[in-house]
Amino acid sequence: MTEPMIYDLTRQALWICVVISAPLLTIALVVGVVIGLFQALTSVQEMTLTFVPKAAVMLGVFWLSMSFMTSTLVSFFTETIIPQIAGG
Template identity: 70%
Template sequence: MNELVFYDTLRQGLWISVVISMPILTAALVTGVAIGLFQALTSVQEMTLTFVPKLAAILIVFWISMAFMTETLVGFFTGRIVPMIAGI
């Protein structure tokens, strides 16, 4: 295997990991900012208040985007990794 092919595959794998994690990280960010704004406006400084809504938002977004994540990973594996293993 050529170094160029190795680094290109590594780059593509890292980019796919970024794309796959983006919906979950965005949901956590938006929920965290909304709860932080709520805490700042109401002067409620409860540390556990941010945990449950973030966890619920992450689980909902994960459940919704599970098909997208699976299709993306399977596409990368069958389109890039399997041909490299088979030597095509």
């Protein structure tokens, strides 16, 4: 395996990490901003108000996007990593 191949493989792996984590991070950002605006408008500063809804929504999004994440990782490994290990 040459050095450019290692860099390309690392670049692809990092991009897969970004693609897989994007749904969870996006929904956490959106829910956090909405709850923050709600707290600012109503002057309610309860810590559990930010944590519990965000955790519940992130759990739901994770459950919904789990098949996408799994298929993305499996295709990356079967199309890229396994052939490199096998000497392709």
